[in-house]
Amino acid sequence: MTKAFLSGNEAFAEGVRLARPQVISIYPITPQTTVVERLSEMVENSSLKSELIHVESEHSALSCAIGASAMGARTFTATSSQGLLYMAECLHYASGGRFPIVMMNANRSTALPWNIYGDQRDSLSQLDCGWIQVYVEDAQESLDMALQGYHIAESPLVSTPVMVNLDGFVLTHTYETVEIPNQTDADRFLPPFQTKNKMSLDNPKNLAFSVGPDNNMEFKYLQHKAMLDSKRIIEETDKKFAEIFGRGYGGLTQGYRLEDADYILITLGSITGLCREVVDELRQNGEMVGLLKIRFLRPFPDEDLAAALGSVKAIGVLEKDISFGYEGTVYTNVNSVIAKNGLRLETYNFIAGLGGRDISRENIRAMFRHLQTGGQHVNFIGLGVSIDE
């Protein structure tokens, strides 16, 4: 184990190196580019032995990863924003084909207006494409989830691709101290990829085929069931990771000061750290507040949420997303858990950080005040124009 001062992207590249992917398909897009730059350097200086394929678009990047995965290779690619959207067709091919690709997505706003800064509208708009989606908080979790991502995706019970989401710039381009595990421990955690779902001259089979109405629904059900089963694999993977590396992340969600909390803020990604500091500050004033970080959006942690929110007065969902014409998508998902479980509590949505807008400590204090005083359900934070409602 060594300590290094790395950006989120560089940390993720180190995690990919330790996972020893056999094929990496790359196409640059800001703010993802430095991940594939670092990986190219690693291949060039032989610290990573991998087939690096520089393709002509994101659509091709994922198509290439699908092809390599169909040969039984461990594969990696990365993207962001419009690049992810350009991949949209292939996202479904990868998950439907049950190819356990790991892809890093640098969360970035979507056009128009054109903007390269961070928000989560790119990946949240792709929740239904059948990929496991995890959102990480810092550079260490980025590196660690590159390794955990393969462990989850390649589990025979799961066989589903994993998208690891890093907030653009605030995480991808921020340098901080990261522990880089040694290769021996990484190999102990992540054995080589083995699958029966591959092309083989010895055992020829048809992959990526057509299925009509007679069987198609069964395929979709099995895809859904694999995603539900992945919840257990995600928990087990984190436990195994903690045993080997001495740190874990709690699986699908990670709570903070939830004990006897009346007011809970639900977060995603890199804003969680600042929210935790505000929870500490308010707790010192005797306010009964807590925080729940959702790590996995798919599979959705409904049991975890129901258990954590049982005796709470109000919750707020903070997300860098808006589903135009309704509310934030994470909020919709959380409210469904509350309705299904008959929980009696107030829920609020805080839409913040769109197009890279800063989310300040004072913004977060105001969110907790809103939970306590009540008010409008869907709130835009730091908006510069008036809202008539």
Add this chain to the structure above:
Amino acid sequence: MIEIRWHGRGGQGAFTAAKILGAASLIDNKFSLAFPSFGPERRGAPIQAFNKIDTKVIIDRSEIKSCDYIIFLDDSLFSSDYLKDLKDDGLALINTATPEKFSDFSQIQSIDANQIALKIIKKPISNTAMLGALASISDDVSLSSLQQASDLYLSTALAAKNKLILKESFEHFKEVR
């Protein structure tokens, strides 16, 4: 927590300086973040870079609102409005060949960093000279850690010269103060 903002132009090495400072903090067993002003990169355009340094892990990634130090790599980027962003005991460091222009401001320390850089690397790249100056006026980072950290972000030949710049600037600034 110590909060630092760098002002430079694309190509002057403001973010490299922030990374070296951040890595030096790691060598000093402290925690730090280093991040650039986000967005498209263009040579010559004004850019900013930031450091947060603390004795505990830093989990607040929000923008820096008030600074312990503001460091200008280029005096053409200076505006007295920026001084409002300094904490009460904060300090601005400015690279300038005309210190008299800034002598009215008690919160400004001037240094002719270009001259030191020109002498050693024959280019007016002032980032490491400004780091040396910072080490000499602040207890928050040491010269030796900055020199060690230079190896991480600069090529071997360039690191050796920049270590000289760091030392010369550090000593020069100790003297003039």
